[in-house]
Amino acid sequence: MALLDRITEKILKQIDGAGFKQEGAYNLRHNGIALCHGDSEHIKIKKKEDKPGIDVYIDGRTKGEQVHIPVVVDASGMTDVVYNDFFVEEGAEVTIVAGCGIHNSGCNESRHDGIHTFHVGKGANVRYEEKHYGEGEGSGARVLNPVTKIILEEDAIFTLDTAQIKGVDSTQRETDVVLGKNARLYVMEKLMTHDNQTAESNMEVQLNGEGSSAQIVSRSVAKGNSRQVFHPKAVGNAGCHAHVQCDSIIMDHAEVSSIPEINARHLDAAIVHEAAIGRINDEQLVKLRTLGMSEEEAEGVIVEAFLN
Amino acid sequence: MALLDRITEKILKQIDGAGFKQEGAYNLRHNGIALCHGDSEHIKIKKKEDKPGIDVYIDGRTKGEQVHIPVVVDASGMTDVVYNDFFVEEGAEVTIVAGCGIHNSGCNESRHDGIHTFHVGKGANVRYEEKHYGEGEGSGARVLNPVTKIILEEDAIFTLDTAQIKGVDSTQRETDVVLGKNARLYVMEKLMTHDNQTAESNMEVQLNGEGSSAQIVSRSVAKGNSRQVFHPKAVGNAGCHAHVQCDSIIMDHAEVSSIPEINARHLDAAIVHEAAIGRINDEQLVKLRTLGMSEEEAEGVIVEAFLN
Numbered sequence: 001m002a003l004l005d006r007i008t009e010k011i012l013k014q015i016d017g018a019g020f021k022q023e024g025a026y027n028l029r030h031n032g033i034a035l036c037h038g039d040s041e042h043i044k045i046k047k048k049e050d051k052p053g054i055d056v057y058i059d060g061r062t063k064g065e066q067v068h069i070p071v072v073v074d075a076s077g078m079t080d081v082v083y084n085d086f087f088v089e090e091g092a093e094v095t096i097v098a099g100c101g102i103h104n105s106g107c108n109e110s111r112h113d114g115i116h117t118f119h120v121g122k123g124a125n126v127r128y129e130e131k132h133y134g135e136g137e138g139s140g141a142r143v144l145n146p147v148t149k150i151i152l153e154e155d156a157i158f159t160l161d162t163a164q165i166k167g168v169d170s171t172q173r174e175t176d177v178v179l180g181k182n183a184r185l186y187v188m189e190k191l192m193t194h195d196n197q198t199a200e201s202n203m204e205v206q207l208n209g210e211g212s213s214a215q216i217v218s219r220s221v222a223k224g225n226s227r228q229v230f231h232p233k234a235v236g237n238a239g240c241h242a243h244v245q246c247d248s249i250i251m252d253h254a255e256v257s258s259i260p261e262i263n264a265r266h267l268d269a270a271i272v273h274e275a276a277i278g279r280i281n282d283e284q285l286v287k288l289r290t291l292g293m294s295e296e297e298a299e300g301v302i303v304e305a306f307l308n
Numbered sequence: 309m310a311l312l313d314r315i316t317e318k319i320l321k322q323i324d325g326a327g328f329k330q331e332g333a334y335n336l337r338h339n340g341i342a343l344c345h346g347d348s349e350h351i352k353i354k355k356k357e358d359k360p361g362i363d364v365y366i367d368g369r370t371k372g373e374q375v376h377i378p379v380v381v382d383a384s385g386m387t388d389v390v391y392n393d394f395f396v397e398e399g400a401e402v403t404i405v406a407g408c409g410i411h412n413s414g415c416n417e418s419r420h421d422g423i424h425t426f427h428v429g430k431g432a433n434v435r436y437e438e439k440h441y442g443e444g445e446g447s448g449a450r451v452l453n454p455v456t457k458i459i460l461e462e463d464a465i466f467t468l469d470t471a472q473i474k475g476v477d478s479t480q481r482e483t484d485v486v487l488g489k490n491a492r493l494y495v496m497e498k499l500m501t502h503d504n505q506t507a508e509s510n511m512e513v514q515l516n517g518e519g520s521s522a523q524i525v526s527r528s529v530a531k532g533n534s535r536q537v538f539h540p541k542a543v544g545n546a547g548c549h550a551h552v553q554c555d556s557i558i559m560d561h562a563e564v565s566s567i568p569e570i571n572a573r574h575l576d577a578a579i580v581h582e583a584a585i586g587r588i589n590d591e592q593l594v595k596l597r598t599l600g601m602s603e604e605e606a607e608g609v610i611v612e613a614f615l616n
Contacts, residue, residue, distance in 0.1 A: 236585075248572070250572050250575060250577070251575065252575065253575070254575075255571070255572065255573045256571070256572050257569065257570070257571040257572075258569070258570050258571075258581070259567065259568070259569040259570075260567070260568065260581075260583070261565065261566070261567040262565070262566050262567075262583055262585055263563070263564070263565040263566075263585075264556070264558050264563065264564050264565075264585040264586070265563045266558075267558060267559065267560065267561070267562075267587050268587055269558070269585070269586075270584075270585070270586035270587070271584070271585045271586070272582075272583070272584045272585075272586075273566070273568075273581070273582065273583040273584070274580075274581065274582050274583075275568070275570055275579075275580070275581040275582075276578075276579070276580045276581070277544075277570055277571075277572040277577070277578070277579045277580075278572070278577075278578035278579070278580075279575050279576055279578070
């Protein structure tokens with residue numbers, strides 16, 4: 001079993017809520033190198049030969065198993081680009097826990113670009129959890145640019161649960177999903193920015209299969225002078241349902257821009273979008289302050305409740 | 309009093325619901341020329357010297373008066389570009405009835421580009437009605453590209469009621485609104501496209517003044533192989549409220565794309581957007597058919613109710 005240093009342990013606690021253990025199928029990437037890795041009976045992880053990254057093979061008999069593939073970057077000035085491919089066989093049921101934490105105590109930018117592609121077979125059910133986190137007293141920026149591609153075959157179900165907790169100076173998220181017949185997508189995106197951080201999230205969901213559906217919920221809080229831009233796009237090319245909801249709280253001098261796009265190209269495509277941007281709920285704030293909380297504490301409670 | 313021909317009379321009935329009369333302040337533009345025009349005590353219409361179009365001066369004592377400025381194009385192959393400016397003084401209350409109808413019985417494109425600018429003084433209240441309509445058995449396209457700029461000073465109120473009834477082959481609408489302190493904007497946009505028509509509507513609303521508000525409702529029906537794109541944008545630069553709602557019904561092989569953008573740049577900017585695209589309500593259809601209507605009749609009733 002690989003020994004992990006204190007910083008790595010601390011970051012893993014932030015990005016892997018279920019708790020990272022060197023058991024079953026796992027792969028810990030540290031400063032661009034696989035620090036430790038394991039397979040299970042049904043899940044095999046293979047290092048790519050042609051470029052950095054791994055291929056994860058999840059066979060059809062996988063039921064309720066977890067794969068943990070966290071990434072830690074603690075070298076200042078490092079750019080880590082990784083390509084991870086997931087091949088999920090027909091009927092598999094799996095939870096993939098990813099996430100990336102950057103500890104930057106230097107003055108140079110540390111960056112991680114994770115390009116993840118999911119090939120999800122007929123009727124398979126995948127839950128993908130991804131947490132992004134930055135820390136470190138250095139002035140160097142912590143940058144995360146994830147690219148996520150998801151291809152869902154007939155009856156496949158995919159749940160994308162993604163959260164940017166804090167400390168990420170700049171992020172550019174790109175998510176593309178293609179849904180086959182009766183496939184279902186659930187997205188829960190949570191994002192918190194503060195200080196001078198910027199975040200942009202682009203998502204394109206192509207509902208190609210008859211009976212496919214997508215439910216996308218995005219919740220964000222922008223504090224300080226931070227800037228957020230959301231551009232979710234749902235395209236209905238068949239009889240399908242999609243519901244996109246973006247809610248944002250702005251605080252201080254922050255700015256949020258929400259540009260959803262819904263595009264119905266089929267008579268039986270039903271697509272709904274809702275977005276709201278506003279300040280923190282004043283009534284809740286007053287109530288919590290009446291209970292003895294400081295303004296800051298009360299705001300913290302409301303923000304946490306909103307994001308969870 | 310100018311005598312109007314049969315086609316002009318017929319088109320005026322479509323685009324001027326209140327009924328066009330050569331009374332009070334009015335200006336009828338026909339194939340690029342002012343066919344008749346009149347002033348009232350409080351409203352003066354002056355022909356522009358430097359380019360085609362009119363300046364309409366509405367003084368502060370105007371209360372409840374109407375100005376009618378319809379445009380009729382019935383020459384095939386004509387492109388009519390007109391610049392109309394409206395100067396509405398502090399405290400005026402006025403209804404401006406515009407609208408454009410194209411009768412094209414030839415094989416060349418007939419086009420009208422109306423560039424309208426509204427300078428609305430303190431506390432003035434303007435209702436602007438605009439209907440667009442096309443007809444004629446010719447194969448030449450009927451094209452309408454309106455540009456509408458609205459500048460609202462403190463406490464001004466502007467109601468924009470715009471409808472594209474039918475027969476317009478191609479439209480590109482550009483609407484820009486700037487709101488001062490406590491200014492209020494109400495927009496009701498109705499759009500119906502059929503056959504191979506295309507419609508694009510871009511709207512940018514800048515809420516610059518403290519206490520300003522905007523309520524934008526867009527309803528559209530796309531039939532045949534028609535294509536519609538909506539891009540309303542609301543930017544909150546001060547403590548303000550905005551609500552944008554776009555609802556569309558698609559029929560046959562039509563396509564609708566809705567790309568609203570809400571951008572909050574101030575802590576007290578509260579902006580909400582809702583959009584929905586879907587097919588005609590099946591339950592209503594069944595109910596009306598039970599009452600003895602044909603499918604076509606039932607659809608007609610539902611579409612009309614939705615747009616009104």
